[in-house]
Amino acid sequence: MTTTRAEPQPADFADVRTTNLAVVLRHLRANGPSSRAAIAASTGLTKATVSSLTGDLIGHRLLRETGLSGNRIGRPATVLALDGSAYASIGLQVAPDRLTALAVDYSGEQLLLWHRATVPAGPAPAEIVALAQRAASRVRQQGRHVLGLTLAVPGDLPGGPSGDELRDRVAGSLRQKDLVVTVAGHATLAAVAEQRRAGRSSLALVSGTAGLSAGLIIDGHPVRGGRLGHLALGPAGTPALGEQAGITPLIRRALSDVDPAAQADLAPAVEQVAIRARTGDRTTLAALRHTGGYLGQGLAALVNLVEPEVIVLGDHYATLAEWLIPVAADELARLTPAGDTPVVASALGLYAAALGGAVSHLDQVDTGRLPDNDR
Amino acid sequence: MTTTRAEPQPADFADVRTTNLAVVLRHLRANGPSSRAAIAASTGLTKATVSSLTGDLIGHRLLRETGLSGNRIGRPATVLALDGSAYASIGLQVAPDRLTALAVDYSGEQLLLWHRATVPAGPAPAEIVALAQRAASRVRQQGRHVLGLTLAVPGDLPGGPSGDELRDRVAGSLRQKDLVVTVAGHATLAAVAEQRRAGRSSLALVSGTAGLSAGLIIDGHPVRGGRLGHLALGPAGTPALGEQAGITPLIRRALSDVDPAAQADLAPAVEQVAIRARTGDRTTLAALRHTGGYLGQGLAALVNLVEPEVIVLGDHYATLAEWLIPVAADELARLTPAGDTPVVASALGLYAAALGGAVSHLDQVDTGRLPDNDR
Secondary structure (H helix, E strand, O other): OOOOOOOOOOOOHHHHHHHHHHHHHHHHHHHOOEEHHHHHHHHOOOHHHHHHHHHHHHHOOOEEEEEEOOOOOOOOOEEEEEOOOOEEEEEEEEOOOEEEEEEEEOOOOEEEEEEEEOOOOOOOHHHHHHHHHHHHHHHHHOOOEEEEEEEEEOOOOOOOOOHHHHHHHHHHHHOOOOOEEEEEEHHHHHHHHHHHHHOOOOEEEEEOOOOOEEEEEEOOEEEOOOOHHHOOOOOOOOOOHHHHHOHHHHHHHHOOOOOHHHHOOHHHHHHHHHHHHHOOOHHHHHHHHHHHHHHHHHHHHHHHHHOOOEEEEOHHHHHOHHHHHHHHHHHHHHHOOOOOOOEEEOOOHHHHHHHHHHHHHHHHHHOOOOOOOOO | OOOOOOOOOOOOHHHHHHHHHHHHHHHHHHHOOEEHHHHHHHHOOOHHHHHHHHHHHHHOOOEEEEEEOOOOOOOOOEEEEEOOOOEEEEEEEEOOOEEEEEEEEOOOOEEEEEEEEOOOOOOOHHHHHHHHHHHHHHHHHOOOEEEEEEEEEOOOOOOOOOHHHHHHHHHHHHOOOOOEEEEEEHHHHHHHHHHHHHOOOOEEEEEOOOOOEEEEEEOOEEEOOOOHHHOOOOOOOOOOHHHHHOHHHHHHHHOOOOOHHHHOOHHHHHHHHHHHHHOOOHHHHHHHHHHHHHHHHHHHHHHHHHOOOEEEEOHHHHHOHHHHHHHHHHHHHHHOOOOOOOEEEOOOHHHHHHHHHHHHHHHHHHOOOOOOOOO
16 A cells, blocks of 8 residues: 655646645545635635536536535525545455455445354455455445455465455456455554544554554555564563563453453453453453553554554454553653653444545545546 | 645646656656756656756756767767756754764765864754854855755754754854755664665664664655664563663673773774674673664564665664674564565765755755745
8 A cells, every 4th residue: 555655757737637636525525515615715726726626526426516505695605515425445354253344435424334254264265255246246236336445454364365366366356447456454454544534644553453563654654564563672582562462462361261262252352351350350450451561662662663643542452442541651651752642542443444445445536536437 | 854745735737847847857866967858758758848847957057968979879969967066955963972064065976074073061052053154154165055954963962952943043043045954863864865875765774873763764755753772662670772772882881891981982982892893802792792682673673663675774883784784684584574674784974864964955956846046
């Protein structure tokens, strides 16, 4: 997902138009329905340019006229709004224990959210392809053109085909030439979803769905890496941070009396940890303090190295935020000079990566690259 | 130095021209003198556009005609080259023990390199201002217009005015309205200098001039942060990485028999460490192995979190690279999945930050924002 922006490319007038289409779309996404005059006043574009741009966007069914503004002095103006009805995109979250498909339309409304339990060995490529096909069919039946599909994969899903092979296989099965299929890591895509919600240009999202990972958005762009659980400092044999602050080791410490097979299904095991913590179980609370302390050291590493504006605890960490955040924030304050980077819990739940995968294609439209509608 | 690129700004035809001016300048910087036809063929711009753009650049004294190309079949063509003679910029490196001023012209040629020893308490603002004024005067006497001056400051220079106050004081003293004065950290500016030399869009430079810091360039842009020495993982009281892998602790371990006052002047002390290592001194070699191992763990943190294409050991680390790199590379391979990020020693010496500060203003010109030459 990361592209190189170091070398300028020759520009022409089409680039100016693309940029200005993006300005209009972002304005409407940020401010809601607006008149052409209001768009012009707020963006600095001329009224004639705004009329031409919005005409193009209406032609692409990305905007629609919603009636007249009545709350101003002077002649009522036609109000334009983002039109979600023509386009949609899909995120498909691949985890060791389940597949999740999520589709949203261009206005951001959720069209479907499906789960499939998989075989114990993890999802087979054929299952992933079948779910992608079914989700695309359903979205098309709803009258939406599918712009793209993103496979959200754990950084270290063992075995199976590599991400690129999986992407090619899914793309080949969907039989739609202009449907863009991409693949990216859970944590990065969850960070994309958070960025769209929070409007921050720089954030870190910490995910525990597959090891301990950070999705990093820096200056508005996702950055490769984020393998927070791999951090290790100390003599040879010192455990890596993932062993100290990961969700699986936390469950092992807190639910040491529970059958390991039951521990492997993370979501119910994490719920069990929360239930025990609420009852004041000492072993569980000690395990949460251990996890929170080391997590805070990991967050401090992120702040010291790349200075995100905010750190969001995602998925399973969000479920346990009330116990983890106070301890982690203390370590963060101790180990960073300013010490005041906010740590918050995500409100996007366990499928933020699927959502981020879906919205990343809508973000492409928001950069002014309009879908090809000659069909 | 980091700017937010998240929100598009309205574009107009001037932006197209700016971008295309940048394309021509970068082409000439990368490929050396070229004819207009060769520029057009290589960049994809039309010959008419190239003629107009190069005319503008000649008018700004950024290009000059250097004669006719004779080594091609067909009519000889006029060859254009970057002209370094009209513009220059200055980097001023502020360290606890000395000030360094360095100026380069637009073609990258070094115009001056001055050092000033400072009082033991560190450079006073008045000394910094005086050196800035003297450097600017000298460059102007050489017939160059000064585009900008950058103050390269350690991340944690104790006491004294903050970076922004220092910048305003220097800017006020130079009495030239279009001279841009900026301030940034040593490691970041050294990374800028390395990026210009190596042409990588993503790199990390490790500096030991003031603690242990990393200058990070990601997707072509400097990133805030890089406080590598602040990393700490472990129970409360565990020393931070700077205590294990920093230059000052290395000197303390290797030269434990030397007067602490003599250890404080880093460059000669590091030379002494290298001399002892060459003679096979066991204490020194053990200290270098300790430093190299922990440094490798810090480099692994950088690779796991932001995946630079290459890691460059700068300044004092470069002096000791033959002992540090083998140990650090082993740790890096052990702690990162791919394990193959190259680690190289910088060839830019102890004043790379001053160089990076100077060239950052030339980079601005290379983005197509031409200097105001109405003077």
